[in-house]
Amino acid sequence: MTETALLPTAPLRAHAQIDLGALRANVRALRERASGARLMAVVKADAYGHGALRVARAAVDAGADWLGTATPEEALVLRARGGLPASTRIMCWLWTPGGPWREAIEAGLDVSVSGMWALREVVRAARGAGRPARVQLKADTGLGRNGCQPGDWEELVGAAVEAEGAGLLRVTGVWSHFACADEPGHPSIALQLTAFREMVAEAERQGLRPEVRHIANSPATLTLPESHFDLVRTGIALYGISPSPEVGTPADFGLRPVxxxxxxxxxxxxxxxxxxxxxxxxxxxxxxxxxxxxxxxxxxxxxxxxxxxxxxxxxxxxxxxxxxxxxxxxxxxxxxxxxxxxxxxxxxxxxxxxxxxxxxxxxxxxxxxxxxxxxxxxxxxxxxxxxxxxxxxxxx
CATH class of the missing domain: 2.40.37.10 (Lyase, Ornithine Decarboxylase; Chain A, domain 1)
Incomplete structure (x- = not known):
């Protein structure tokens, strides 16, 4: 991860100045827009190039409730080196077979599961770790990337309920991701919200009681309050960049580039x-x-x-x-x-x-x-x- 802590004493060929005061102000502005939902600061890809360790600390200091990364490796570094309170929740969602499930469980990370292969691996890792995994089930409500298809959702939820009953995991969240939230009024937005509500209802029907339900990314946080549920995931907006330049500038949304x-x-x-x-x-x-x-x-x-x-x-x-x-x-x-x-x-x-x-x-x-x-x-x-x-x- 790219980290330069202090202003240098000698001139640099080039540098990227990171204004952590602006970042903290952005966190506060986004929390105000979150309709009472908790806020996840997404710090994947080295905090979008801003430096994950420094940014994570600043975001938590400013009131971010969760941190989010793509890969488990990113999340493990944050847990080990981030200087964060032990209570800080960190979620990671981009897994491949054979990933560091046990290390993630032992580090207290929330891990995302989109299919049966991943659920089997996390259950096996939980047995080896001797402690339950914190799992968030991802629903594919229409983006077509990661996430469980509606036709396979009942099976995945049922297997998760069984594993939770055996004490091998706790389903802490049900979540999804928008395809076109940066285009207000796009017809896919309403369709995805409907699909998400239906898939959350199926999870609850089978007995799951997740702590957080979340689908709102940066553009949805800024323009779609009905999507906020329990948690919003803010990525690019955290860094003071508008996710929808056609809709508004950073200043229009009360944000400042970092x-x-x-x-x-x-x-x-x-x-x-x-x-x-x-x-x-x-x-x-x-x-x-x-x-x-x-x-x-x-x-x-x-x-x-x-x-x-x-x-x-x-x-x-x-x-x-x-x-x-x-x-x-x-x-x-x-x-x-x-x-x-x-x-x-x-x-x-x-x-x-x-x-x-x-x-x-x-x-x-x-x-x-x-x-x-x-x-x-x-x-x-x-x-x-x-x-x-x-x-x-x-x-x-």
Missing amino acids: MTLAASLALVKHVPAGHGVSYGHHYTTPGGTTLGLVPVGYADGIPRHASGAGPVLIGGKWRTVAGRIAMDQFVVDLGGDEPEAGAEAVLFGAGDRGEPTAEDWAQAAGTIAYEIVTRIGTRVPRVYVDDEHVNEQPDG
């Missing part, structure tokens, strides 16, 4: 008209100008698809990537301006200083802002501001 990505210019130089720039010469200078070299590239997670389009703030002005983004660097046409080497180039941030946002880069690359922040690689250190744990031993 990550600012910046680099130091490595070189500024004069070139004549007609000078080719970067591989393939897809950009040539229209006149005599100055070029600035930004020392990050696709090895750092800067999307190559944003070549010729990605925006950067330098010296208070928006610039655009000139030519192709390379592995370690890209060039901007400074239009004759002459900032010094070492001047700051802000690729994206909250936007309130005039800088581009992750959404601007998503538009330039033809993708979503989720991918922009998550893909920033380990060569880019994270530095944390407004961190209430700055006097603790750094992680990693």
Whole structure:
């Protein structure tokens, strides 16, 4: 996991500044929207590139009731190294056969089960651990990814009831995931809510009494209060990025982006008209100008698809990537301006200083802002501001 605890004493080639004060404010704002439901802070994929250990602590400090990861390995690291209260509930949901079920049970994790093979493995692991597993049954209500199909649900629930009766597990949750909650009014939303209610009712009919029922992701948390049930799972919204840019900006939802990505210019130089720039010469200078070299590239997670389009703030002005983004660097046409080497180039941030946002880069690359922040690689250190744990031993 990417962890840089304190601001460095020497200039960095590039860094991703993580504003934990903004993150805590986002948690509080999302809790207010949760209609009284508890809140899960989703910190999978190294907290969407923000650094899972620091983010998890900040989210719990701000009132998150649960933490969520995709893989059990992510959850086990959080439990072992996160510095979290022992009472913090952590759920993980992306399992494959032979996974670390026993380690998860012994660590007190909530594990997700979508089919009979997984239930058999978790029961076997619970016997070996000598303690019951905490299991959440996932229903496929229409997304078509993980989760148990309605036609197989009765069998899975029945087997879970039997295992619970034998003291091998406790069904702590029934859950699902939306396909199109970022498109308010999409007909699949109502269909999935109906299917979820029916599958919860079947579980209860067979005698299960889960602690939490949950289907709401970030967009549903923000726009669909009838989906909140007992728990909402907030991922991208936690990091201050709108899950539905067509519906509202982060500010519209009371959120603030947490990550600012910046680099130091490595070189500024004069070139004549007609000078080719970067591989393939897809950009040539229209006149005599100055070029600035930004020392990050696709090895750092800067999307190559944003070549010729990605925006950067330098010296208070928006610039655009000139030519192709390379592995370690890209060039901007400074239009004759002459900032010094070492001047700051802000690729994206909250936007309130005039800088581009992750959404601007998503538009330039033809993708979503989720991918922009998550893909920033380990060569880019994270530095944390407004961190209430700055006097603790750094992680990693």
